Amino acid sequence: MCGICGVWEYGATRGNVGRELLVSMRDIMTHRGPDDAGELVFDDARGGFGFRRLSIIDLSPAGHQPMRGCTDRVWLVFNGEIYNHAKLREGLEQRGHVYRSRTDSETILHLYEERGLDFVHDLEGDYGIALWDAERERLVLARDRAGVKPLYFYHHQGRFIFASEIKAILQHPAVTAEVNEDALYHYLTFVTTPAPQTLFRNIHKIPAGHMLTIDRGGELRLDQYWDALPASQPLELSEAEHEANILNLLRDSITKRMMADVPFGVFLSGGVDSSANVALMSEQMTQPVRTFTIGFKDCEELNELDSAREISKRFATDHHEVMIGREEMQKFLPDLVFHQDEPIADPVCIPLYYVSKLARDTGTIVVQVGEGSDELFAGYDWFRRFLLIQERFWRHAERMPLIARRAVAAVAQPLAGKVLKKRLPAELIRRLGAGESLFQGGFMIFDETTKRNVLSPAMRAQRNGTSSYEVVREYEETIMTARPQSDYAARMTYLELKLRLPELLLMRVDKITMATSVEARVPFLDHHLIEYAMNLPRELKVKGNTGKHILKRALESILPADVLYKPKRGFGAPVREWFRGAEGDELVALLLNSTMRRRNFFDYEFIARMADEHRREVRDWSANLWALLNLSVWYDRWIG
Numbered sequence: 001m002c003g004i005c006g007v008w009e010y011g012a013t014r015g016n017v018g019r020e021l022l023v024s025m026r027d028i029m030t031h032r033g034p035d036d037a038g039e040l041v042f043d044d045a046r047g048g049f050g051f052r053r054l055s056i057i058d059l060s061p062a063g064h065q066p067m068r069g070c071t072d073r074v075w076l077v078f079n080g081e082i083y084n085h086a087k088l089r090e091g092l093e094q095r096g097h098v099y100r101s102r103t104d105s106e107t108i109l110h111l112y113e114e115r116g117l118d119f120v121h122d123l124e125g126d127y128g129i130a131l132w133d134a135e136r137e138r139l140v141l142a143r144d145r146a147g148v149k150p151l152y153f154y155h156h157q158g159r160f161i162f163a164s165e166i167k168a169i170l171q172h173p174a175v176t177a178e179v180n181e182d183a184l185y186h187y188l189t190f191v192t193t194p195a196p197q198t199l200f201r202n203i204h205k206i207p208a209g210h211m212l213t214i215d216r217g218g219e220l221r222l223d224q225y226w227d228a229l230p231a232s233q234p235l236e237l238s239e240a241e242h243e244a245n246i247l248n249l250l251r252d253s254i255t256k257r258m259m260a261d262v263p264f265g266v267f268l269s270g271g272v273d274s275s276a277n278v279a280l281m282s283e284q285m286t287q288p289v290r291t292f293t294i295g296f297k298d299c300e301e302l303n304e305l306d307s308a309r310e311i312s313k314r315f316a317t318d319h320h321e322v323m324i325g326r327e328e329m330q331k332f333l334p335d336l337v338f339h340q341d342e343p344i345a346d347p348v349c350i351p352l353y354y355v356s357k358l359a360r361d362t363g364t365i366v367v368q369v370g371e372g373s374d375e376l377f378a379g380y381d382w383f384r385r386f387l388l389i390q391e392r393f394w395r396h397a398e399r400m401p402l403i404a405r406r407a408v409a410a411v412a413q414p415l416a417g418k419v420l421k422k423r424l425p426a427e428l429i430r431r432l433g434a435g436e437s438l439f440q441g442g443f444m445i446f447d448e449t450t451k452r453n454v455l456s457p458a459m460r461a462q463r464n465g466t467s468s469y470e471v472v473r474e475y476e477e478t479i480m481t482a483r484p485q486s487d488y489a490a491r492m493t494y495l496e497l498k499l500r501l502p503e504l505l506l507m508r509v510d511k512i513t514m515a516t517s518v519e520a521r522v523p524f525l526d527h528h529l530i531e532y533a534m535n536l537p538r539e540l541k542v543k544g545n546t547g548k549h550i551l552k553r554a555l556e557s558i559l560p561a562d563v564l565y566k567p568k569r570g571f572g573a574p575v576r577e578w579f580r581g582a583e584g585d586e587l588v589a590l591l592l593n594s595t596m597r598r599r600n601f602f603d604y605e606f607i608a609r610m611a612d613e614h615r616r617e618v619r620d621w622s623a624n625l626w627a628l629l630n631l632s633v634w635y636d637r638w639i640g
Contacts, residue, residue: 004049004052005049006132009047010216010218015044015046022050029164031514074113078105085125088107111123126144130151147209154202180199187343190445196222200342227478228530230486235535242554243553243554249532254280258281267368267520268292268319276559281368290362291311292320293321334637338637340508346504349508372505374548378538383542394432408432413449427448430448445623448469453606475499487537490538579614587625594635599635610624
């Protein structure tokens, strides 16, 4: 993992890109690559690359970037890992390519020289790639299939700027940090911004599985080269065959992600996914797997220490633990918004930072994590609930005329909110009456009704008629048009792979682990495993009250039943408690007194009522308050 950046003033009559600018852009990301740095000026000083290196494969100076191909025609900066690079290298060398290093980076160059833009189809890995092709006078950028690595860009008035982190783009004097109000509206719902938007106006992110090209004339193309659509025909296999195939795919994925010339380990919770990582890694190691777990000093019910210790003992791991509390959260909050670039309002970022720091402090540079498993195999409780609602009620209710649904919703929605005192039932009734789909994401904070309450009257008027469902509907239409035979579970997973997983879960992993110069690898998101899981029928994912059915069956040969079939406990943080007591009042004051208040985006009287209700335990508004606090501290750091 590394940090990359670059500038190309393709429309300039004379070059103005200097090394000082490139160095300032790259070095604000030193945490992404403390081991080496490089820069390159090209196209008669109209363009340049910057690079920070975290050395993992071929630790020698031969891995220095920017890296050139067989000639000076093509140059590369690259963030990530190509897990099949050794296999690709064999074929490339047989066809006459000459290598100067053992790096996976060099394989990308040779592939591009041989295959042009089709090079990306041969790669297996997690990456943000930038190539300068002098002969064709174009820049080529690519983000990996699942979106494990980020890649941002700015394109305005003949100037194109890109980087692994937004803060590097903001180092350019032509770029001014300003709020993207469209993205802010969607952030309130998704607690992140849907690609290609970011919270910074005129700064975009390349969506997962996409390639960007820009040429001398300034024509920018953003093309999807991979999608997680299920196949047209389902796999006609027995359950036992599926179990064997899944275990083999996961074993291969974990093996590939053990590729490193530095120490590696696992973030261990003691749940199914992290325990599978430990078990399958242990099969292939002669020394103990390094494992890392975090606990909370002031919230015992969230601790997973006992479960992690049981797995550590069972597989004889080299186990490490760290405990944190409210004090550590408050200490890290200013650095949190620096490393996130744009707010990622998941409180798990706090414990994730401290367990990543624990790994780095032990000399561990690479870790494997369990993200993606629950999305692919229906592991969440909410996944099963939405699935049952769809099958038992929603699909029948959708057949009612829309005018009838609207009439029912008009009566039932306020009643549900008043009687049940829960926001989700009222929101689902609203969706039914509005002709929207049932499932719109697994982690939505402000629904459209609550969003209208929290926005200021001026902002409500400005956004009148806007709905975050517009983002969801685009992806729904894609899978329903391309794969009309797909079941509802596949459609839910497809939406998660487009929104929450790449832009929330994977970005929290990337930004926070890299804050400590640690690389996280995600074996459950190997694209071969994704493609396989997308073709599994719903009944193999959910059986009765159990999710991840087929995955658990596949893992029965390596993990005990008490691990596989105990109730799920997600990786969390005590954010509810953080907003109570005297210290909670301090967080609320930070939110209410933010410089963002001058912008009149929000109704701060409503926010104060939320905070009061939460403090008095009338309602749990902790997730909403955390999202607004992250946004406020972000604004104060980058804009206000």
